[in-house]
Amino acid sequence: MDHVQRAHFPHHQLQQQPQIIIRALDVGALEPDGADAVRGLGARPKTLPPKYFYDAQGSRLFDRITTLPEYYLTRTEQLILADCARRLGGLVGPADLIELGAGSARKTRLVIDALMAQAALKAPLLYVPIDVSEAALEEAAAGLVAAFPRLVVSALVATYETGLAALPPRLAPRRLMMFLGSTIGNLDPAESEAFFAGVARALEPGDALLLGFDLVKTPGVIEAAYNDAQGVTAAFNLNMLRHLNRRFDGDFDLGRFQHRAFFNAEASQIEMHLASAGAQFVRLRKLGFATRFEAGETIRTEISRKFRFGDMAAAVERHGFALAERWRDDQQWFAVALFRRV
Numbered sequence: 637m638d639h640v641q642r643a644h645f646p647h648h649q650l651q652q653q654p655q656i657i658i659r660a661l662d663v664g665a666l667e668p669d670g671a672d673a674v675r676g677l678g679a680r681p682k683t684l685p686p687k688y689f690y691d692a693q694g695s696r697l698f699d700r701i702t703t704l705p706e707y708y709l710t711r712t713e714q715l716i717l718a719d720c721a722r723r724l725g726g727l728v729g730p731a732d733l734i735e736l737g738a739g740s741a742r743k744t745r746l747v748i749d750a751l752m753a754q755a756a757l758k759a760p761l762l763y764v765p766i767d768v769s770e771a772a773l774e775e776a777a778a779g780l781v782a783a784f785p786r787l788v789v790s791a792l793v794a795t796y797e798t799g800l801a802a803l804p805p806r807l808a809p810r811r812l813m814m815f816l817g818s819t820i821g822n823l824d825p826a827e828s829e830a831f832f833a834g835v836a837r838a839l840e841p842g843d844a845l846l847l848g849f850d851l852v853k854t855p856g857v858i859e860a861a862y863n864d865a866q867g868v869t870a871a872f873n874l875n876m877l878r879h880l881n882r883r884f885d886g887d888f889d890l891g892r893f894q895h896r897a898f899f900n901a902e903a904s905q906i907e908m909h910l911a912s913a914g915a916q917f918v919r920l921r922k923l924g925f926a927t928r929f930e931a932g933e934t935i936r937t938e939i940s941r942k943f944r945f946g947d948m949a950a951a952v953e954r955h956g957f958a959l960a961e962r963w964r965d966d967q968q969w970f971a972v973a974l975f976r977r978v
């Protein structure tokens with residue numbers, strides 16, 4: 637299934653054992669590349685999977701979003717992790733760390749520190765980040781091995797499904813699987829069920845799952861986070877069309893689509909859309925696909941669901957997990973929960 641396999645040797649003293657391995661898994665393993673884009677743009681209303689945000693430029697723009705004053709999510713989760721990391725390490729014990737949708741892996745440093753404290757002296761710690769963005773993984777891996785000489789990074793350029801099915805063998809007695817940033821909120825209820833089932837299959841009794849997710853709160857606070865004053869979220873949203881143009885030889889005119897983000901209270905989710913400035917045709921030539929937009933018609937590019945703690949805990953527990961510990965910030969805006977596979 638692999639079509640690329642590379643090893644980097646950034647630390648000459650570790651050349652016997654590469655400190656970074658990056659494997660790119662075949663994106664067409666489950667269905668042909670772009671089939672989901674064709675399906676989404678062919679549906680009414682039109683949608684696109686959020687994974688298409690994340691080419692190299694999209695990953696950079698997302699990183700900028702995480703530092704915006706309006707975007708409370710990353711800041712809040714980072715504070716919670718800083719507070720709970722030591723206890724988390726004690727609860728989990730020596731473990732390999734697997735991170736889904738790792739991105740720049742900035743917050744991950746806190747967890748790596750906590751797991752390092754559990755590992756035997758001089759034992760390597762295995763970190764397996766899984767992400768569709770190869771650029772984000774390369775940058776994150778280089779930064780992490782420079783900061784943690786005992787870390788071995790075995791990265792997978794893959795979707796969650798293909799990555800979970802291709803995990804490297806265990807080094808430690810346990811696995812800690814991590815899914816941060818409220819990325820779980822980007823999956824609809826059916827996708828979320830399939831996701832937790834896949835995570836459960838990759839874990840054994842005694843392994844752990846650490847999940848960070850955004851909680852229900854005043855809609856004004858949530859809407860501001862996706863409509864920042866500097867327009868970075870708008871640029872991030874529009875970049876998806878640039879990515880599709882490059883990847884599938886498309887002709888989306890970025891000047892003729894506008895960013896919209898609003899809270900859908902009934903579904904308890906932010907929705908990000910791109911609205912067509914007029915009637916127009918768009919083609920994705922490499923996929924042999926064309927579609928017409930009416931004036932004002934939108935593509936929904938992302939949902940970001942906001943949860944009640946108990947609902948999320950129940951959704952995870954249905955898949956063979958038991959809640960072990962939970963942490964929240966003082967305002968109760970964001971939650972980090974540790975589950976044990978039973």
Ligand SMILES: C[S@@+](CC[C@H](N)C(=O)[O-])C[C@H]1O[C@@H](n2cnc3c(N)ncnc32)[C@H](O)[C@@H]1O
Binds near residue numbers: 687766772
């Ligand atoms: C919302 S960002 C979160 C990044 C980081 N975990 C954080 O907490 O800041 C989502 C990350 O998941 C990755 N991603 C999105 N869809 C994915 C998919 N279907 N499979 C694997 N990775 C995906 C993106 O490339 C991005 O790095």
